[in-house]
Amino acid sequence: MSDDLARGLRQLAKSAEAPPTVPGAEVRRIAVRRRRRRRTTAVAAGGTVAAALAALLTVNLTGGGTDDRPAPAASPAGTPATPAPADATVDVSRQVLVIDGRELPVSAGSKDAPTPSGRMTVTGKKSATPAPGEDLGVADARADAVKIPWVISLRAPDGSTVFIGARGYDEKAPGDYLGAPGWISLRSDDARWVYERLVEGSVVEVTGTAPTPDRASPSARPSTAPSLVATPTAAEAPTAAEAPAQVPAETVTPSAVVRTEPSGLREAGRG
Amino acid sequence: MTEEEFDAFYASAFPRLTGQLYAFTGDHGEAQDVVQEAFVRAWDRRRDFLVDEAPEAWIRTVAMRLAVSRWRRARRWLELVRRTPPPQHTxxxxxxxxxxxxxxxxxxxxxxxxxxxxxxxxxxxxxxxxxxxxxxxxxxxxxxxxxxxxxxxxxxxxxxxxxxxxx
Known part of the structure; x- marks a missing residue:
């Protein structure tokens, strides 16, 4: 069997060999740009955190149930033992991200694909994930090359990964947008704003539960908001039987903090 | 490693590594993507990279690690749920x-x-x-x-x- 396996694998590999689409010089250029960006981020970090703290003292944070939530000491290694003021908060109920005194509209979570709650730590940043010449091979049915700019990764209290990023595509279309599990999406400009203000180690607090179908109308949002079409999807009968116990919003007060079950999130998130 | 050496190494090793990563991931686009990202990181960290005696193995390890990372899985999931037109197939x-x-x-x-x-x-x-x-x-x-x-x-x-x- 081993010989056949080796032969099969070699044929497989041979069939997929292809010259690079991006020349070596461009690869080096990307690397240099990245290093430069890392340096500027490190320099800006000091001022950013100080400004965020000052803003937090004046901003009324929702979900003030810090006492209701399980102690942060239970969170995995890496998150601070003594709770420091968060650098940004995400209120899933109101679908906003509050940072530096600004309220930015977001799409976060839906009934079938909730975003985990709690204090999270920024673990990394990527200004754009390049997808050069990406086409699909055998197994994947769809998906095209997509650039997702201004992505920040966070580690949630349960250890799962959450991302903040720009939606990047057709932001005006009200079409259906599934709140992807583990993603908090903003408009490109807003995503960039957040990206420039959070650094590795910044703390983001996520509270609230996804709103009910009644909030489907995008025009209800104050600014040019991303279409909140996570909600029409939630309006359908919840088919995901394994979806975590998300109670309808009318039985939960907006300021309550709800811990979502991590297992459901992981199932939904596995590509 | 000079720029010329890197470019030569990149040109010669990229196809081979892409083939190997395809055997690992089963996805052409993903294979090319992670191999390229690994090369970017190699140049970014060329001091550590050079200390290693087997640069191709270094690239492959980084590429495979990238291929299984949760980040990529989540991003892929996000791409899949967006209503994008079907791509041209190889x-x-x-x-x-x-x-x-x-x-x-x-x-x-x-x-x-x-x-x-x-x-x-x-x-x-x-x-x-x-x-x-x-x-x-x-x-x-x-x-x-x-x-x-x-x-x-x-x-x-x-x-x-x-x-x-x-x-």
């Missing part, structure tokens, strides 16, 4: 190859990685152990379990197919 591989790719994808990452490194990249068990950071015994277990699982997958498929002889 010319379809022959059925036997498709069967092998599908069977490989059913294996856990660790087993698949061990199989690819040992049977495709021709690394010894000890080399696989050092490249993956796992003990030799674990690598051996992954190899034997991986082969057994693959054989089961391929045999199960064979029951459904009449024309293809796949071992």
């Amino acid at each position: 010319p379809g591989p022959d059925p036997e190859r498709a069967v092998l790719v599908a069977a490989l994808r059913k294996l856990p990452d660790a087993q698949r990685r061990a199989l690819v490194l040992h049977h495709l990249c021709d690394l010894s068990v000890e080399q696989v152990a050092s490249e993956t950071g796992a003990p030799v015994g674990t690598v051996k277990a992954r190899l034997s379990r991986g082969r057994a699982a693959l054989a089961r997958e391929l045999a199960a498929g064979e029951g459904e197919r009449e024309d293809h002889r796949v071992r």
Whole structure:
């Protein structure tokens, strides 16, 4: 069997060999740009955190149930033992991200694909994930090359990964947008704003539960908001039987903090 | 490593590594993507990269690690749910190859990685152990379990197919 396996694998590999689409010089250029960006981020970090703290003292944070939530000491290694003021908060109920005194509209979570709650730590940043010449091979049915700019990764209290990023595509279309599990999406400009203000180690607090179908109308949002079409999807009968116990919003007060079950999130998130 | 050396290394190793990563991921786009990202990181960290005596192994390790990272899985999921038009497909591989790719994808990452490194990249068990950071015994277990699982997958498929002889 081993010989056949080796032969099969070699044929497989041979069939997929292809010259690079991006020349070596461009690869080096990307690397240099990245290093430069890392340096500027490190320099800006000091001022950013100080400004965020000052803003937090004046901003009324929702979900003030810090006492209701399980102690942060239970969170995995890496998150601070003594709770420091968060650098940004995400209120899933109101679908906003509050940072530096600004309220930015977001799409976060839906009934079938909730975003985990709690204090999270920024673990990394990527200004754009390049997808050069990406086409699909055998197994994947769809998906095209997509650039997702201004992505920040966070580690949630349960250890799962959450991302903040720009939606990047057709932001005006009200079409259906599934709140992807583990993603908090903003408009490109807003995503960039957040990206420039959070650094590795910044703390983001996520509270609230996804709103009910009644909030489907995008025009209800104050600014040019991303279409909140996570909600029409939630309006359908919840088919995901394994979806975590998300109670309808009318039985939960907006300021309550709800811990979502991590297992459901992981199932939904596995590509 | 000078810029010329890097460019030459990149041009010669990229196709080979892309092929190997395709055997590992079963996805052309993903394979090219992670290999390229690994090269970017190599240039970014060329001091550490040069200390390593096997630059190609370094690239491959980084690329494989990227391929299994949760970040990429989540991003992929996000791309899949967006209503984007279907992409142009590469010319379809022959059925036997498709069967092998599908069977490989059913294996856990660790087993698949061990199989690819040992049977495709021709690394010894000890080399696989050092490249993956796992003990030799674990690598051996992954190899034997991986082969057994693959054989089961391929045999199960064979029951459904009449024309293809796949071992």
